[in-house]
Amino acid sequence: MTERLLGCPGSRYEYETKMLILCAEEHIPIHEVPIETIYLNDNASSHFNPIQDSYRIYRLFFGTFVKFLLSAVSSALIDLLLPAGIADYHEIAKVDYPLARSLALALGEGSVLPKVIAAIALFAMVASFSSIVMAFSRQAYAMGRVGYLPKLFARLNRHGAPTFGLLIPSALALCLCLTGKTALMVTISVFAALLMYALVILSNIRLYRQEPTLERPFEIPHPVVPGIAMVLVVLLFICVLVTNLSALKWVVVVYAAASGYYLCFGRGKTAKMPHD
Numbered sequence: 001m002t003e004r005l006l007g008c009p010g011s012r013y014e015y016e017t018k019m020l021i022l023c024a025e026e027h028i029p030i031h032e033v034p035i036e037t038i039y040l041n042d043n044a045s046s047h048f049n050p051i052q053d054s055y056r057i058y059r060l061f062f063g064t065f066v067k068f069l070l071s072a073v074s075s076a077l078i079d080l081l082l083p084a085g086i087a088d089y090h091e092i093a094k095v096d097y098p099l100a101r102s103l104a105l106a107l108g109e110g111s112v113l114p115k116v117i118a119a120i121a122l123f124a125m126v127a128s129f130s131s132i133v134m135a136f137s138r139q140a141y142a143m144g145r146v147g148y149l150p151k152l153f154a155r156l157n158r159h160g161a162p163t164f165g166l167l168i169p170s171a172l173a174l175c176l177c178l179t180g181k182t183a184l185m186v187t188i189s190v191f192a193a194l195l196m197y198a199l200v201i202l203s204n205i206r207l208y209r210q211e212p213t214l215e216r217p218f219e220i221p222h223p224v225v226p227g228i229a230m231v232l233v234v235l236l237f238i239c240v241l242v243t244n245l246s247a248l249k250w251v252v253v254v255y256a257a258a259s260g261y262y263l264c265f266g267r268g269k270t271a272k273m274p275h276d
Contacts, residue, residue: 014056021060097121133170141165148262187240187247188254194237201230 004026008018023030078099095101097118104114141162144153153165176185205226207214220226241248 012056013053014060017057017060133173136169136173137162137166140169184247184250187244188251190240191237191251191255194233194240197233198230198237201226201233 005019005022008015008022020030022028091101091105100114100118100121103117104111107113140149140153143149144151144155144162144165153168154162155164157163205223208222208226
């Protein structure tokens with residue numbers, strides 16, 4: 001471990017942050033040991049530069065995030081702007097792969113470039129599908145533990161893995177993908193995400209009003225920030241609703257089924273779980 005940490009780049013205060021990130025990535029356990037800190041003359045001899053060293057440290061946290069953010073935004077702009085004007089809009093609106101279809105209509109059905117774009121998109125979808133399945137399964141396992149779903153979802157095998165919690169949601173997700181209604185599935189997921197954001201914001205506002213003196217790891221200006229967030233959620237909800245009005249009935253069906261299941265089988269049957 002010492003050789004690995006010696007090879008970790010960094011020469012000033014950012015090295016400590018890089019070391020912690022490295023240990024987290026390679027699952028190296030970290031144990032806290034309390035020590036007494038003594039500053040002479042109010043730490044007047046410190047070599048910490050508030051501007052330069054703070055920039056080096058925060059760059060580690062936000063650098064990777066910004067790269068992924070720019071990559072996602074660039075991909076979205078390519079999908080939105082490149083197909084514009086290449087082919088008939090009505091033809092493009094019929095499919096879920098506008099860029100590849102636009103190139104096929106512009107270059108010919110036998111062109112290689114649309115197939116390359118489609119293959120790259122397929123690999124990206126597979127990676128996204130894997131992450132969704134893992135998140136779906138983790139949620140099913142958690143809901144099975146507390147009683148919102150049958151205990152079968154929380155049953156562990158001899159290796160400590162929730163077999164049914166992994167296989168059943170994965171099979172369900174695969175069946176949904178095979179329906180060919182990708183746009184509808186995405187729309188339902190977006191409605192679910194917006195509803196979750198709204199509930200989180202409202203819960204935050206209620207908790208702040210009920211426990212204004214509660215110790216918090218960080219503070220946000222109330223009610224300005226939650227109010228702005230709630231307005232944005234409402235605007236996004238209206239935009240999704242207007243552009244996907246035909247999918248609203250399926251959204252209502254899904255949430256009505258989920259609410260019915262909760263009222264019949266989940267309400268009042270939840271168990272309190274210890275903090276993990």
